[in-house]
Amino acid sequence: MDNIFFVLSGEHPTLPCAELRSVLDAESFNYTLLDKMHQVVRLRVDESALPVIDARCGLTRAGCLEIALMEPNLERISRTLRRLSFDSVLRKGDRIAARVIRLGRVSGEKIERLEEEIGTAAVSNIPGLNVDLRKPQVLLIGVLAEEFFILGARKGPLPKKGFFERRPRKRPFFHATVMSVKLSRCMVNLARPRDDDLVLDPFCGTGSILLEAGLMGFRVAGGDVKRRMVVGCAENLRHFDLDPALVLHDARQTPFRIADVIVTDPPYGRAATTMGLASCEILRAFFQEASRLLMKGRHICLAYPQGSKLKEIGLESGFALIESHLLYVHSSLTREIAVFCKG
Ligand SMILES: C[S@@+](CC[C@H](N)C(=O)[O-])C[C@H]1O[C@@H](n2cnc3c(N)ncnc32)[C@H](O)[C@@H]1O
Structure with missing residues (x-):
């Protein structure tokens, strides 16, 4: 079992989480709900749930293996990032990119700075990493909300769901x-x-x-x-x-x-x-x-x-x-x- 978080769509207060739980039930995953904060749900569940949720859920934006959860204070985030070991999610030679999703009233400037700091922290912790913004093998995703900052990693890009093409x-x-x-x-x-x-x-x-x-x-x-x-x-x-x-x-x-x-x-x-x-x-x-x-x-x-x-x-x-x-x-x-x- 792994700590996994999902970023939910903000389109409705209860349907995204209900959809996620229904899919986990239907697919017989054992899971424990750790926390539901703003548009983020933290679960203890096997990592194999990630591609299943990607493929099925309409109201889930991103799923990640959790690396760290912290207060949304930029100075503290920087300090914590420098101390983090990324070795549970990254290997030498991986091509990575960092992306930050903001929830609520968080300024855009903070986002760019955080993306850079996440990338720098990962590269200086794991030798031989390559930053590849176009085709990363591992995407480091940070979610910055007014109440928390959570960092995670996922293999491959965010799923393309084709909703626009099917409208x-x-x-x-x-x-x-x-x-x-x-x-x-x-x-x-x-x-x-x-x-x-x-x-x-x-x-x-x-x-x-x-x-x-x-x-x-x-x-x-x-x-x-x-x-x-x-x-x-x-x-x-x-x-x-x-x-x-x-x-x-x-x-x-x-x-x-x-x-x-x-x-x-x-x-x-x-x-x-x-x-x-x-x-x-x-x-x-x-x-x-x-x-x-x-x-x-x-x-x-x-x-x-x-x-x-x-x-x-x-x-x-x-x-x-x-x-x-x-x-x-x-x-x-x-x-x-x-x-x-x-x-
Ligand atoms: C609200 S619409 C469904 C719209 C559909 N979800 C969609 O996305 O296009 C309800 C449909 O039920 C059909 N309908 C009405 N009475 C029916 C009945 N007794 N048996 C079967 N279909 C019926 C109508 O012709 C209509 O197409």
Whole structure:
């Protein structure tokens, strides 16, 4: 086990950490949460968790093996850096670069000075290191916040997640109800799929959720009551070389016989059609179908407007609410991102 820290996205107060923990659970890593400070989470976990989190999490920016945690006082940081032995993370001949991420109100000047000092401290401690800012083998990452400074190391550059290239307007088929790339990925992870699980989205729309699940390597299936959506969703997924099982269906009675996890964004009668039905009627029937499709202990993650009877409806169908996060969209819509487990 190693001390590892992850820098989380500041886009939401609870979802990034919840996503990280769901992935560690799904991938069966044993871990202890050491600390959660600002946008940094410190864990005791095996180093092999790092590439897995890089590959899966949408709301985690960087993961590193921890070298030192200290107060954010520049003079003290300099003194500590000079005393540090980097030999647990660096070897003679490694090509390194130092990068500092600032969180909160920290000035840019401090960042440049710190990057230089980290590089100098490493080079003078380990003979034969080469600084290579373009293609480093090991990236030394410092995180400077108002309350702390933490230093770590990771093999290779920060992961490129391709969110920008996959944004909704870049896909062949677009609809106003589309969900953002990062939220879709985060919701898939909150449902805790593993191995070659089948991820089902019975209200698939343009396919944002299935796209992220498919790109993470899961099997994907979905459906929509609108033919236009099914065709558009297929087009979007094929654009990214995915081959989903899609059907034109009513999610209240779907032809699918089984799913490992369900991740979905049901309609609630504003931008997306409910085909004239009351939204809670659709939700109730959906939960009953979900209960038929899922094995005990497996999860549903869904997004729904805050203030609806989501928890009660889930409970009636034999599901337990295991976590819930509120996400402000605009003055008349706050979404609840809820995770249910089949009892
Ligand atoms: C909020 S949208 C989903 C958007 C999707 N997450 C995306 O990123 O594009 C809900 C979808 O549910 C579909 N829908 C409405 N009633 C349905 C039903 N009874 N069965 C299946 N799909 C339904 C709508 O046509 C709409 O495409």
